[in-house]
Amino acid sequence: MSEPAVDWPNQLYDCLRAHEVTIFGHVPDAGHKVLINRAYADPAAQSIGLTIESEGIGLLAGAHLGGQRAVLAMQSSGVGNCINLLSLIQIAQFPFVALVSMRGDFGEQNAWQYPMGQATEATLQAMNVRCYWVHQPDDVVPTVTAAVNAAYAANQATAVLLSQKLIGAKPF
Amino acid sequence: MEQASPRVLDRKHAVPKIIGDPNDFLIISGLAGTGKDVGHLSQEAGIQFLMTGAMGAACMTGFGLALAQPERRVLVVTGDAELLMGVGALATIGAEQPSNLAIVCVDNGHNGETGYQPSHTNKGVDLEMIARGAGIQITRTVSTEDQLDDASRAIREGNGPAFIWARVNTDPPPVYKRNLDAVECKLLFRRRLLGQ
Numbered sequence: 401m402s403e404p405a406v407d408w409p410n411q412l413y414d415c416l417r418a419h420e421v422t423i424f425g426h427v428p429d430a431g432h433k434v435l436i437n438r439a440y441a442d443p444a445a446q447s448i449g450l451t452i453e454s455e456g457i458g459l460l461a462g463a464h465l466g467g468q469r470a471v472l473a474m475q476s477s478g479v480g481n482c483i484n485l486l487s488l489i490q491i492a493q494f495p496f497v498a499l500v501s502m503r504g505d506f507g508e509q510n511a512w513q514y515p516m517g518q519a520t521e522a523t524l525q526a527m528n529v530r531c532y533w534v535h536q537p538d539d540v541v542p543t544v545t546a547a548v549n550a551a552y553a554a555n556q557a558t559a560v561l562l563s564q565k566l567i568g569a570k571p572f
Numbered sequence: 573m574e575q576a577s578p579r580v581l582d583r584k585h586a587v588p589k590i591i592g593d594p595n596d597f598l599i600i601s602g603l604a605g606t607g608k609d610v611g612h613l614s615q616e617a618g619i620q621f622l623m624t625g626a627m628g629a630a631c632m633t634g635f636g637l638a639l640a641q642p643e644r645r646v647l648v649v650t651g652d653a654e655l656l657m658g659v660g661a662l663a664t665i666g667a668e669q670p671s672n673l674a675i676v677c678v679d680n681g682h683n684g685e686t687g688y689q690p691s692h693t694n695k696g697v698d699l700e701m702i703a704r705g706a707g708i709q710i711t712r713t714v715s716t717e718d719q720l721d722d723a724s725r726a727i728r729e730g731n732g733p734a735f736i737w738a739r740v741n742t743d744p745p746p747v748y749k750r751n752l753d754a755v756e757c758k759l760l761f762r763r764r765l766l767g768q
Binding site for chain 1: 625627633641661761768
């Protein structure tokens with residue numbers, strides 16, 4: 401992947417920090433490389449590697465109970481791992497922000513990624529998570545801002561879907 | 573495999589003895605029996621959030637809370653099957669070493685809520701060994717009365733995450749009617765902790 405003309409990965413991190421997000425739960429994905437590394441390097445943030453994406457649900461709920469803001473960064477395949485635990489978010493109206501780097505999407509060359517990638521949005525919507533697609537670098541910051549505001553001002557569950565038009569499709 | 577000692581402790585006695593004063597902790601419980609254990613002990617008058625679903629989320633919810641409240645002691649009280657459904661959380665907690673988090677796993681060797689089917693720990697699974705393997709260094713297996721006070725101290729030590737494997741018999745949890753309005757429970761938790 402070449403460097404994007406608009407440095408959206410760094411803008412995305414700066415945007416989240418400007419909105420007082422301090423805890424970054426993640427299962428690593430190439431699309432979240434900058435976010436994960438910047439959180440590790442940031443003394444005011446906590447970058448928490450997870451063994452499975454569903455761990456992020458409790459992490460975000462617990463952080464909110466404790467008065468801090470957390471986000472969950474994962475690949476679209478991880479959304480499927482979260483389904484039942486999103487009950488916790490819905491039943492208690494916890495604010496929730498997921499950053500989902502898409503696979504099985506535009507230009508995907510690995511057939512194994514298509515089943516969950518194509519089901520990602522429907523799965524999230526079925527669990528009452530509002531989905532915001534981003535296809536263009538210029539739209540990253542406004543979209544993440546909208547998601548963060550919906551979550552922390554209005555107790556909504558949100559997911560920002562970073563499409564493969566934005567992050568590119570790796571060759572297979 | 574070595575046969576574990578018989579389960580003689582009654583949870584209605586053992587869990588309150590281990591927890592002691594619930595106001596020493598911010599408490600997260602798992603679903604089913606441990607929600608009743610904690611609810612009955614605290615009468616939900618402290619700072620606690622009791623699950624009634626979301627099986628497998630208790631340890632990570634406690635961990636998120638421990639990260640957000642480093643000056644407070646956080647206690648997760650959950651069952652063996654609930655813990656095993658999210659067992660990777662022990663590895664995440666072991667990797668991060670939150671010094672203010674303790675987990676008490678109340679293990680009756682059965683899925684009590686669904687008809688007392690024998691659970692994995694009834695067939696040789698050793699949760700203390702799993703916790704130690706995950707990197708949690710303060711661990712205890714509690715099977716007898718004389719081990720309860722030490723466990724109660726261990727969850728208060730604060731020099732690393734602690735894990736207590738409390739092996740109890742199949743006597744039922746205390747009868748307690750929980751507040752099932754999760755939104756209200758969340759708001760009460762935050763109001764009591766944060767004044768918000």
